[in-house]
Amino acid sequence: MEFERKTESDVDVILLKGDMDSHTSPKARDFFAGILKEGKKKIVVDLDGVKYISSAGLATLIEVFQKMHRYGGSLKLCGMNETTKGIFEIAKLDSIFAIYETKDKAVAAFSS
Amino acid sequence: MKKRRLSPDKLILSGKIRELDSLHKFVHKFGVKNTLDSKTLFDIELAADEAVTNIIRHGLKGKKGRITIEIAKNPGKYTVKVTDNAPHFDQSIPTHPNLSSDITERAVGGLGIYLIHQVMDSVSYSRSGDKNILVFEKKLK
Numbered sequence: 001m002e003f004e005r006k007t008e009s010d011v012d013v014i015l016l017k018g019d020m021d022s023h024t025s026p027k028a029r030d031f032f033a034g035i036l037k038e039g040k041k042k043i044v045v046d047l048d049g050v051k052y053i054s055s056a057g058l059a060t061l062i063e064v065f066q067k068m069h070r071y072g073g074s075l076k077l078c079g080m081n082e083t084t085k086g087i088f089e090i091a092k093l094d095s096i097f098a099i100y101e102t103k104d105k106a107v108a109a110f111s112s
Numbered sequence: 113m114k115k116r117r118l119s120p121d122k123l124i125l126s127g128k129i130r131e132l133d134s135l136h137k138f139v140h141k142f143g144v145k146n147t148l149d150s151k152t153l154f155d156i157e158l159a160a161d162e163a164v165t166n167i168i169r170h171g172l173k174g175k176k177g178r179i180t181i182e183i184a185k186n187p188g189k190y191t192v193k194v195t196d197n198a199p200h201f202d203q204s205i206p207t208h209p210n211l212s213s214d215i216t217e218r219a220v221g222g223l224g225i226y227l228i229h230q231v232m233d234s235v236s237y238s239r240s241g242d243k244n245i246l247v248f249e250k251k252l253k
Binding site: 019021022023052054055056058059062063065066069082083086087090091092093095096097 | 129130132133136150151154157158161162165168169211213215216218220221223224226227230231
């Protein structure tokens with residue numbers, strides 16, 4: 001699993017690449033823990049490079065969402081393919097997470 | 113003419129979580145060979161991953177073991193059989209995790225078995241000697 005981080009205005013955009021499963025999720029959790037320590041309040045996670053996600057990957061994103069919620073931050077997701085989106089729907093997470101088609105739409109949503 | 117059953121593709125793991133990489137490659141190879149559509153491939157990959165992860169985490173609990181995954185294309189369905197030598201562990205009983213719309217109340221884990229049941233058409237479990245045998249099936253579209 002690889003991570004790419006950039007800032008667009010005051011939004012941190014995280015591009016994830018690779019499978020999100022029980023093997024790779026600890027690495028993802030460590031990565032996000034570092035960002036959350038900085039108290040970042042606006043984060044977009046771009047899943048365009050994630051072709052596969054298991055319950056461990058979902059758990060990682062739920063954890064990030066919950067931690068950010070506690071300090072008043074907001075997480076938005078984007079770039080999901082149809083199968084990945086399907087898993088969010090089965091887990092009834094599609095109505096909880098703010099999900100956008102593209103990264104630009106997700107970033108723009110912070111200023112609307 | 114009677115349809116011939118082909119031998120299943122087989123992968124043997126020893127119970128290390130990093131072996132999930134081998135599992136993904138194994139399922140993809142099967143998918144390419146049998147020209148599975150992306151949704152069916154994803155569902156089989158997910159169910160196999162969740163089952164094996166549960167065996168490693170909750171069955172073997174860090175100990176070395178033997179997990180055999182067999183995938184076969186049978187008339188009208190794909191069949192995945194996962195056999196392991198961990199203590200009794202039945203994943204065929206559906207779980208009902210809290211899918212509350214309030215994410216602050218959501219448990220972080222506990223979705224694995226739920227997802228297996230959601231993406232597969234049938235899930236069955238049996239215990240034979242010292243082995244757990246989990247079989248799940250996906251109907252051909």
